[in-house]
Amino acid sequence: MVCELWKTRLDTYLDGELPSEEMRDFDSHVHSCPTCGADALARVQMKRSIQGFGKRFTASPEFRKRILRRIEAKPRRVAFGIAWMTASAVIAVLVVVGLASTYRLRDRTRSEQVFSEVADLHVGMLASSAPVDVISTDRHTVKPWFQGKIPFAFDLPELQNSEFSLLGGRMTYLAQTPGAHLVYEVRKHRISVLVFQEGSLRTRLDENAPAKELSFNVETWSHGGLRYFVIGDASAIDVHNLADLLKRAAA
Amino acid sequence: MTWLAVYHIDVSGVDPQSGSFEELAMPLFDPLYNFAHWLTRNRDEAEDLVQETYFKALRGFSSFQLGTNFRAWMYRILRNTFLTSCAGLKATATLPLGDPEEEEGPELAVEFVTPETILIDRSNSDLIEREINELPVHFREVLLLCEVEEMSYQEIAETLSVPIGTVMSRLSRARKRLRDGLRQRMTEGSRAEQTPVKNGMNYGL
Numbered sequence: 001m002v003c004e005l006w007k008t009r010l011d012t013y014l015d016g017e018l019p020s021e022e023m024r025d026f027d028s029h030v031h032s033c034p035t036c037g038a039d040a041l042a043r044v045q046m047k048r049s050i051q052g053f054g055k056r057f058t059a060s061p062e063f064r065k066r067i068l069r070r071i072e073a074k075p076r077r078v079a080f081g082i083a084w085m086t087a088s089a090v091i092a093v094l095v096v097v098g099l100a101s102t103y104r105l106r107d108r109t110r111s112e113q114v115f116s117e118v119a120d121l122h123v124g125m126l127a128s129s130a131p132v133d134v135i136s137t138d139r140h141t142v143k144p145w146f147q148g149k150i151p152f153a154f155d156l157p158e159l160q161n162s163e164f165s166l167l168g169g170r171m172t173y174l175a176q177t178p179g180a181h182l183v184y185e186v187r188k189h190r191i192s193v194l195v196f197q198e199g200s201l202r203t204r205l206d207e208n209a210p211a212k213e214l215s216f217n218v219e220t221w222s223h224g225g226l227r228y229f230v231i232g233d234a235s236a237i238d239v240h241n242l243a244d245l246l247k248r249a250a251a
Numbered sequence: 252m253t254w255l256a257v258y259h260i261d262v263s264g265v266d267p268q269s270g271s272f273e274e275l276a277m278p279l280f281d282p283l284y285n286f287a288h289w290l291t292r293n294r295d296e297a298e299d300l301v302q303e304t305y306f307k308a309l310r311g312f313s314s315f316q317l318g319t320n321f322r323a324w325m326y327r328i329l330r331n332t333f334l335t336s337c338a339g340l341k342a343t344a345t346l347p348l349g350d351p352e353e354e355e356g357p358e359l360a361v362e363f364v365t366p367e368t369i370l371i372d373r374s375n376s377d378l379i380e381r382e383i384n385e386l387p388v389h390f391r392e393v394l395l396l397c398e399v400e401e402m403s404y405q406e407i408a409e410t411l412s413v414p415i416g417t418v419m420s421r422l423s424r425a426r427k428r429l430r431d432g433l434r435q436r437m438t439e440g441s442r443a444e445q446t447p448v449k450n451g452m453n454y455g456l
Contacts, residue, residue, distance in 0.1 A: 054399030057288035
């Protein structure tokens, strides 16, 4: 292999990320080739320097105390000890009895949390001085803007002859996963449409449960592996009509 | 022992199998703050970012899956919180034109005086800080996670929610930009040193 080919993988080698066989080949090459050896040494120096300079910011003790005070009162995750083993038979019975209701309760709690965060995203957009990052009423401008920013594609409806207008879109996050946040308007009411990958939310949502969240009207459904939310202070009929348009566009 | 073993330090993630949120999260406080400061470039904003990260993590701790990487989970929350903040939106809005994953040209051949040699001198810390700060946020974060936090490619991929190939590509481009930037500053520096003294007077520049 000529040195230029070695060089393309030199950083991966120095990060220790090559398969072990290639690491051995690289080791022997770096030992025997003065040019690559010098290059590797220089890059190691660079890594060390960045590592040294990179750890330069430290928080004040007051700030650390403040954070600690806020979190230290929370309950522990208890390790599964021997004492638990002896009591496991009794616990198992209780668990079996309560399992169905517990799961339902947990799902509902998580589901409520998701709807609450969706409402937060909508309110955040309304309160923002820059509610959208791509400003356009043209779906052929807004949709391509998301390419490369989110790991999925979606379709937007044609709004001609409808009372809705598209204002634009922005990237957003829900449960630490990226998604699309589109903003529509109907008679001065702004409506958010949020699209995420269904699997990444890791929550089974009750689509019929929350007709309202913080007095906003909400509609949600899943299609083609994507989870859609439509939320706004417009009437329930408007929210439903916009949801219908989106469903037809995606069908 | 491999050639690398002389400097390689293994850093594994926090074991999430037991303990309270405090026990798991507080050892990450200093590195998270450092990372937040690099992202925001501002002490107050870094504190706000860390505070919000801890609150969000605490709220979502019950949904954290045991057996998964707690460190990557915390960094992901911090990074996503940053990206949706005003500072984050501003930072991502200044991304360069063109495909961010597109490879640039090959590295230049090894030079006698390289950008790396300038770094040996600790007095040049301002220079390296300036260069890292000038990197677009997508390059800055991947470089810091790899070099400062010593995360594996897999862990970085989990933190940034991108494929490993994207991590490698961004890392390569970040390093190239950093080297090119340092090389340019070195050239400018040597030109300045060679500038003749005006009217026989040295202005100390």
